[in-house]
Amino acid sequence: MNNNNYSEAIALFEGAETIAVFMHINPDPDCIGSALALASFLRNKGKKAYVFTPDTKTISMIPERVKFLPNVSLLNKCDKRTFDLSVAVDLGETGRIGDLALPLFYKGEKSLVIDHHETYSDFADVTVREEKASSAAQIIYKIMCRYDKNAVDKDIASLLYAGIVTDCGNFTFESTSEETFSIAAELLTYDIDFSDITRRLTKFIDYNVYRLKIRVLNETRFFVDNKLAVIVFRQKDFLDTGTKEKDTDGIINEVQNITSVLLAISISECGTDRFKVSFRSKGGVSARACAEAFGGGGHFNASGCRLSGKFEDVFDSLLAVAKSKLQYV
Numbered sequence: 546m547n548n549n550n551y552s553e554a555i556a557l558f559e560g561a562e563t564i565a566v567f568m569h570i571n572p573d574p575d576c577i578g579s580a581l582a583l584a585s586f587l588r589n590k591g592k593k594a595y596v597f598t599p600d601t602k603t604i605s606m607i608p609e610r611v612k613f614l615p616n617v618s619l620l621n622k623c624d625k626r627t628f629d630l631s632v633a634v635d636l637g638e639t640g641r642i643g644d645l646a647l648p649l650f651y652k653g654e655k656s657l658v659i660d661h662h663e664t665y666s667d668f669a670d671v672t673v674r675e676e677k678a679s680s681a682a683q684i685i686y687k688i689m690c691r692y693d694k695n696a697v698d699k700d701i702a703s704l705l706y707a708g709i710v711t712d713c714g715n716f717t718f719e720s721t722s723e724e725t726f727s728i729a730a731e732l733l734t735y736d737i738d739f740s741d742i743t744r745r746l747t748k749f750i751d752y753n754v755y756r757l758k759i760r761v762l763n764e765t766r767f768f769v770d771n772k773l774a775v776i777v778f779r780q781k782d783f784l785d786t787g788t789k790e791k792d793t794d795g796i797i798n799e800v801q802n803i804t805s806v807l808l809a810i811s812i813s814e815c816g817t818d819r820f821k822v823s824f825r826s827k828g829g830v831s832a833r834a835c836a837e838a839f840g841g842g843g844h845f846n847a848s849g850c851r852l853s854g855k856f857e858d859v860f861d862s863l864l865a866v867a868k869s870k871l872q873y874v
């Protein structure tokens with residue numbers, strides 16, 4: 546996919562009066578920032594634009610530290626149940642929209658996906674996918690510029706910057722490109738508080754999340770000459786620290802930062818015999834290949850999957866695949 550289908554996306558926006566924007570389950574700042582920025586932009590264009598969280602009713606999936614972003618109040622503020630256009634951002638598969646939001650997504654007469662993931666299964670009328678883009682926000686800004694740059698305002702710029710700065714790891718991930726920097730620089734011209742956004746989203750941590758973090762990191766398990774690190778969040782860890790599964794976001798980076806670690810795995814128990822697994826890798830080790838071995842996917846160096854079964858079995862099968870990926874490193 547390339548810039549050529551921006552015009553198809555814009556034609557969908559132009560032809561719609563009511564537009565619903567959807568995000569992925571456990572939305573990260575890129576997803577939240579992208580969705581809110583797009584809806585705000587479309588409102589500036591005179592559209593009736595709405596944003597839905599994955600459960601379509603509450604903001605319980607929105608992490609606390611993200612709630613300072615502008616226009617968060619737009620979330621789920623909609624009684625309508627049919628739309629001219631449904632847009633999903635930062636996701637490539639229907640399964641990522643969530644069981645509650647998916648039926649609503651299909652209530653859109655037309656559909657559009659704006660995404661940057663390398664694992665996908667297209668389902669919309671139009672898909673704008675740029676696998677090389679470091680964030681969905683980066684793509685959305687380019688679409689806005691093509692459509693009508695005058696409708697971009699400071700709040701939109703802040704939301705997009707939030708998505709960009711987090712998804713490119715504060716400009717350190719390999720997905721960071723010249724384009725990432727130049728779009729970020731353009732967003733600064735809107736006089737956004739980029740320093741505050743960056744600090745809140747990449748440095749700040751809630752007290753309870755801090756307690757969860759040190760508890761889980763203290764039990765990090767290492768394998769393959771410390772090239773492989775595994776952290777585990779059990780239900781008891783969440784209960785004892787007053788945290789939830791969404792609070793695990795980013796903790797895996799702490800073990801990924803260990804010099805010797807080439808592959809980091811985070812296993813979160815999200816229900817009885819149900820686990821959410823994240824992989825982070827360095828260099829030539831493919832985190833995506835690990836996730837794909839279990840039906841998941843994502844980016845080359847950052848991916849995820851979901852697994853069911855007894856913890857010990859899940860752990861063993863993850864370990865076997867991880868070790869095989871590190872075999873020749």
Ligand SMILES: [Mn+2]
Nearest residue numbers: 575635681712
């Ligand atoms: Mn993203």
